Amino acid sequence: MSSISLQGLHHVYANGHVGLSNVDLDVHDGEFLALLGPSGSGKTTLLRSIAGFVQPEGGTLCLGGRPVAGPGVWVPPEKRNLGMVFQDHAIWPHWSVARNVGYPLRLAGLPRKDAEARVRSVLGLVGLDGLGERAPAALSGGQRQRVALARAIAGAPQALLLDEALSSLDEPLRARLRLDLKALTSEQGLTSVHVTHDRAEALALADRVAVLRAGRIEQIGTPQDLVRNPASTFVASFVSDAVLLDGTWVEGRLELAGGISIPGERLDAGPCVGADGLGHSAVAVTAAVSPMDLVLHPNNAGDTGWAPTGVVTSALYGPHGFDVSADWQGRTLRAHVTGWVPKPGDRVSPEVLRAHVFASDAVGPAAGAARPRLVPA
Numbered sequence: 001m002s003s004i005s006l007q008g009l010h011h012v013y014a015n016g017h018v019g020l021s022n023v024d025l026d027v028h029d030g031e032f033l034a035l036l037g038p039s040g041s042g043k044t045t046l047l048r049s050i051a052g053f054v055q056p057e058g059g060t061l062c063l064g065g066r067p068v069a070g071p072g073v074w075v076p077p078e079k080r081n082l083g084m085v086f087q088d089h090a091i092w093p094h095w096s097v098a099r100n101v102g103y104p105l106r107l108a109g110l111p112r113k114d115a116e117a118r119v120r121s122v123l124g125l126v127g128l129d130g131l132g133e134r135a136p137a138a139l140s141g142g143q144r145q146r147v148a149l150a151r152a153i154a155g156a157p158q159a160l161l162l163d164e165a166l167s168s169l170d171e172p173l174r175a176r177l178r179l180d181l182k183a184l185t186s187e188q189g190l191t192s193v194h195v196t197h198d199r200a201e202a203l204a205l206a207d208r209v210a211v212l213r214a215g216r217i218e219q220i221g222t223p224q225d226l227v228r229n230p231a232s233t234f235v236a237s238f239v240s241d242a243v244l245l246d247g248t249w250v251e252g253r254l255e256l257a258g259g260i261s262i263p264g265e266r267l268d269a270g271p272c273v274g275a276d277g278l279g280h281s282a283v284a285v286t287a288a289v290s291p292m293d294l295v296l297h298p299n300n301a302g303d304t305g306w307a308p309t310g311v312v313t314s315a316l317y318g319p320h321g322f323d324v325s326a327d328w329q330g331r332t333l334r335a336h337v338t339g340w341v342p343k344p345g346d347r348v349s350p351e352v353l354r355a356h357v358f359a360s361d362a363v364g365p366a367a368g369a370a371r372p373r374l375v376p377a
């Protein structure tokens, strides 16, 4: 059964801003769903609708099969049995850790002994064993966020809602809490919805990721789906930082400016591009190339089939190689470089290992119609 089910959820704010536009979504029992999207895409409105802080104008919302919002139905936030964690942890500074964590249990009228045992147990689950009597001021930022998490799960909520819950933490604390959160939610079978701006975090944590744009779900899928089969140029560039290149689809090949050609076996084409009848005539297309699928060869590496060379404009070192930007024919290419040390001014020959091709009219909000499929090599 779906823990959280939305049908046609719709909300326009009083100022005319569209918060949600006919959103359908099912979050399964025990699933970890991340909501990802640019600022203003509706992530917070969606999360706050589930929590009950926003009353949607239209559509239906069910929790555990029970309608909580819809025509003639409204269940207030405190009656929804949800746990929430916010970016700024929002714990009471003048209460001990144990008192903070036990607050929802006291509200629910749990006997004192049972509440104390539950508080000890959830403090153990979040890695705060023995810190119940501490004052929040005597904790680190990461520990305070663990207190907020413990409080959110203390009452055995139907689902856990996380609103940029890790965003205020610095690396490597954030990476550590990310791992612990993943372990905790899967061990406890907690249905979780996590709003984040951070692509890497969404891909690392979630069973599925919903990519929002202008109040709609542009694509929902596993992290692998979104990276390997983006439904639109928007998803490719937002999720994988793909570069978009205009070209022409001719006889199963992609022709780019300057007489550069990418063979069909390196392309994943949407059906409107590769369908019979279109494949034999020239069609304007947009190719999305992720930095992982673009190789920048030092210029002395010989002919790669990409005749014009580019020039490195920036090379940022990281633990797994360099993130490189290069100017190529007036466009900025992005690639992940390993095996040599690039520096600004170096000349490079780009080679596309793989590109997703979309019909040019698929660029934009209607792009969800373009469903890429793999062209077998």
Ligand SMILES: Nc1ncnc2c1ncn2[C@@H]1O[C@H](COP(=O)(O)OP(=O)(O)OP(=O)(O)O)[C@@H](O)[C@H]1O
Binding pocket: 013, 014, 015, 017, 018, 019, 037, 038, 039, 040, 041, 042, 043, 044, 045, 046, 197
């Ligand atoms: N309280 C509000 N009153 C009016 N408009 C709002 C309100 N909250 C959000 N909006 C508008 O609704 C749309 C969706 O906003 P929302 O905050 O849900 O997006 P978001 O993806 O969470 O953005 P961010 O990542 O910046 O938090 C935006 O156009 C925003 O300006």
